[in-house]
Amino acid sequence: DVKVTQSSRYLVKRTGEKVFLECVQDMDHENMFWYRQDPGLGLRLIYFSYDVKMKEKGDIPEGYSVSREKKERFSLILESASTNQTSMYLCASSHGQPIAKNIQYFGAGTRLSVL
Amino acid sequence: GNSVTQMEGPVTLSEEAFLTINCTYTATGYPSLFWYVQYPGEGLQLLLKATKADDKGSNKGFEATYRKETTSFHLEKGSVQVSDSAVYFCALSNSANTGNQFYFGTGTSLTVIP
Numbered sequence: 001d002v003k004v005t006q007s008s009r010y011l012v013k014r015t016g017e018k019v020f021l022e023c024v025q026d027m028d029h030e031n032m033f034w035y036r037q038d039p040g041l042g043l044r045l046i047y048f049s050y051d052v053k054m055k056e057k058g059d060i061p062e063g064y065s066v067s068r069e070k071k072e073r074f075s076l077i078l079e080s081a082s083t084n085q086t087s088m089y090l091c092a093s094s095h096g097q098p099i100a101k102n103i104q105y106f107g108a109g110t111r112l113s114v115l
Numbered sequence: 116g117n118s119v120t121q122m123e124g125p126v127t128l129s130e131e132a133f134l135t136i137n138c139t140y141t142a143t144g145y146p147s148l149f150w151y152v153q154y155p156g157e158g159l160q161l162l163l164k165a166t167k168a169d170d171k172g173s174n175k176g177f178e179a180t181y182r183k184e185t186t187s188f189h190l191e192k193g194s195v196q197v198s199d200s201a202v203y204f205c206a207l208s209n210s211a212n213t214g215n216q217f218y219f220g221t222g223t224s225l226t227v228i229p
Contacts, residue, residue, distance in 0.1 A: 004158070033217075042204065042221040090158060098210040101147060101166070104217070106158030
C-alpha cells in the first residue's frame with residue numbers, strides 16, 4: 001500500500017513563527033501536493049511539485065513556500081504564520097504524467113492552529 | 116473555468132437506506148471525475164473514478180456515472196451501512212489546464228444511524 005506520512009497530526013504555533021510541515025511518501029511518486037482543507041471551501045491547492053527541486057503554484061500560494069530536495073519528501077513552509085492560516089493541511093502524492101490522469105494518495109493531515 | 120459543485124450536507128440516513136449525493140461540474144475539454152472519501156481522522160482515499168463520458172465507476176457498492184449531457188457525476192449506493200459514515204468529495208481533473216489540474220468540491224458529510 002502507498003503510504004503518505006505527515007510528520008505531525010496537530011500543531012499549535014504563535015503568530016509570526018516560521019512553521020514547517022513535512023510530508024514523506026514511500027512509493028517513489030514523482031508528484032506531490034499540498035492542500036488546505038477548510039469547512040465550506042473543500043480542498044484548495046497551495047503548491048505542487050512534479051520532480052525534485054521543481055514546484056508550481058496552486059490556487060492559493062500566498063503566504064506559503066515549499067521545498068523538494070528529495071523525491072520522497074515535500075515540505076510546506078509558512079514563513080510568518082498568521083491566524084488566517086489556521087487550517088487542516090493535507091499532503092498527497094501521485095505517480096506519472098499527465099498529473100490529471102493519476103490517482104492521488106493522501107496523508108492523514110496536519111491540523112495547524114495559529115494563535 | 117473548472118469547478119465542482121456538490122450537494123450541501125450533512126446527510127443523515129438510517130442503515131439500509133438509499134444514498135444519492137449530487138455532484139455537477141464545469142470544465143473545458145474532457146475532464147476525469149472522481150469520488151474521494153474521508154473517514155474520521157484519516158486522509159482522503161479514492162472511492163471510484165470515471166475518465167470519459169458514459170463510464171460508470173463502482174467500488175464497495177457505490178456507483179457513479181459520468182454524464183456529459185447533464186455535466187453530472189452523482190454518487191449512489193443502494194443500501195448504506197454505519198461504516199459508510201464519512202465525508203465524500205467529488206473532484207475533477209483536467210489535463211488541458213496548465214498549473215493546477217485538480218478541483219475538489221466542498222465535501223458532503225454522511226452519517227448513517229443503526
